[in-house]
Amino acid sequence: PTAFLTSHCFARNQYGRIGSDVTMQCGSLDNDASVSWKVNGTDVRAQHHLEGPRLILTEVDLSHTGLYSCFQNPHGERRDTIYLHIGIPPREPTVTCRSNTYPKGFYCSWHQQHSTYIPTTFEVDVQYNQRSLEVMKDSVHKNRCHVRFPEVFSSIPYKVNVTAINALGKASTTVSFEESNIVKPDPPERVTATPIRFNPRRLEVSWHSPATWPDIDTFPLKYFLRYRPLIREQWQHVLSSGVAAKDIEIGTWSDWSVAVHATPWIEEPVPIVSTTEVDFHTETKTSPIPSSNAPQKAEPPVGRAARVITFFSPLLLGMLLLLLMW
Numbered sequence: 001p002t003a004f005l006t007s008h009c010f011a012r013n014q015y016g017r018i019g020s021d022v023t024m025q026c027g028s029l030d031n032d033a034s035v036s037w038k039v040n041g042t043d044v045r046a047q048h049h050l051e052g053p054r055l056i057l058t059e060v061d062l063s064h065t066g067l068y069s070c071f072q073n074p075h076g077e078r079r080d081t082i083y084l085h086i087g088i089p090p091r092e093p094t095v096t097c098r099s100n101t102y103p104k105g106f107y108c109s110w111h112q113q114h115s116t117y118i119p120t121t122f123e124v125d126v127q128y129n130q131r132s133l134e135v136m137k138d139s140v141h142k143n144r145c146h147v148r149f150p151e152v153f154s155s156i157p158y159k160v161n162v163t164a165i166n167a168l169g170k171a172s173t174t175v176s177f178e179e180s181n182i183v184k185p186d187p188p189e190r191v192t193a194t195p196i197r198f199n200p201r202r203l204e205v206s207w208h209s210p211a212t213w214p215d216i217d218t219f220p221l222k223y224f225l226r227y228r229p230l231i232r233e234q235w236q237h238v239l240s241s242g243v244a245a246k247d248i249e250i251g252t253w254s255d256w257s258v259a260v261h262a263t264p265w266i267e268e269p270v271p272i273v274s275t276t277e278v279d280f281h282t283e284t285k286t287s288p289i290p291s292s293n294a295p296q297k298a299e300p301p302v303g304r305a306a307r308v309i310t311f312f313s314p315l316l317l318g319m320l321l322l323l324l325m326w
Contacts, residue, residue, distance in 0.1 A: 011067055011083040015118060015167040018088050022057045026070035027080040029053035034073040040066045062086050062117060087118030089169030095162045097175065099183045100212050102219060102251075105148040106182055109141065110162045110173070120166040127159040154179055183251035185221060186210035188243065193262035200264050207243060207257070221245035224253070230261070 016022035026035045031052045037044050047058045057064055068082045094113060099106035110122060126133040126147050138144035147158075155178055163172040188207040196202045205225065209216050225243030245254055 011081040013085060013167075014082050015085045015087065016057070016060050016064070017168050018061055018086055018117075019059055022060050022064070022084065022086075024055045024057075024068055024070075024082050024084065025080075026053040026055070026072075029072065029079060035070045035079070036073060036076075038069050038071070041069075044068075060086050085118045085167070087116045087166065087168060088114075090116050090120050090164035090166055090171045092171045092173045093122065093162050093164045095160060095173050095175050097158075097160055097177060097182050099149075099179070100186050100210070101214055102183045102185075103149055103152045104214055105146060106179075107138070107144055107146045108160050108162070109144040110164075111143055112164060116166055116168075118166050118168070120164055123163045123165065125161045127161075129156050149179065152179075180250035185245050185251075185254045186212050187254050187257035188223065188245065189257070191243075191257050191260050193260050195263060195265040197265055200266060203262050203264055205243065209245070210254075226256075 014022070014024060024037075026033070026037075029035065029052075033053045035050075035053050037050075037055045039046075044055065046064055049056050049058075053070070055068065055070070065084060065086045068084055069078055070080045070082075071077060072079050090112060091114060093110040095108060095110045097106055097108040108124065108126075110124075112120065122143065124135050124145050126135055128150055133147050133150065136146045138146060157176050157178050159174060159176045161172055161174045163170055187210065189210055191205070191207045193203045193205045196204055207223070209221060213219070213221065223243040223245050
């Protein structure tokens, strides 16, 4: 393995397309030179034929990938080393753009729907009002870039072109959009649902705006909420005091937040007292005791929203999802 890696470092790269024939030339030897070939240190067993210093592989597939070495007869001197990569040209990448940090800017991401099996890079160009905008690579996501809005409340469309490039070819995708059509906040965060003491049909739900939304005061969000008992499959929508986020005029709904589970307040049952433990003539009464685990209703802290949900049928368990829209 050590010798193989060392040889690979000094090999020149060659690329072949799946299903095609590949010809490898042994250095600069003349056409009448006699050579032998090895792949990964062993004789070539795949379907092939020799033409002087050339090795021709027919209808290659991924199994033909490897390190090929040629040796000049009769002394067996190695004259060339080639690392053969087998793959396919890229197809048009899938491109999506979104602004979850309005009005700062937006990001675009892209991917290949099918693997090319060989290294593929991407070039991104963003045009606005007949000029190119600066594109900043994402530090975490390899196939994502960020662009700042040059203007706010603009109706001038953006044009984003992403080109996939590898050694066997290239392919491009272009998308166009207006600012207002790509605004989509992230879901609400830190969603909680807590029981309300002495209210067996109510829950208090609270949440925080997404941390990625930069200016909640200037660009406020409205919310929409849905819930369902765990024993049911259909969600109930709370229209009057909902939890989902959306700006009044532009944008689309966010994805739903993570679901949370809650149990409304339950009155603890009156304990059954045995007559053998008390005087027969003594009447014992026990007042209902609220659950010690049920928190008191509290004012929501600054920076978050809260709603009280009333259930119109007795519920023991509820599931809540929050949705955010701009």
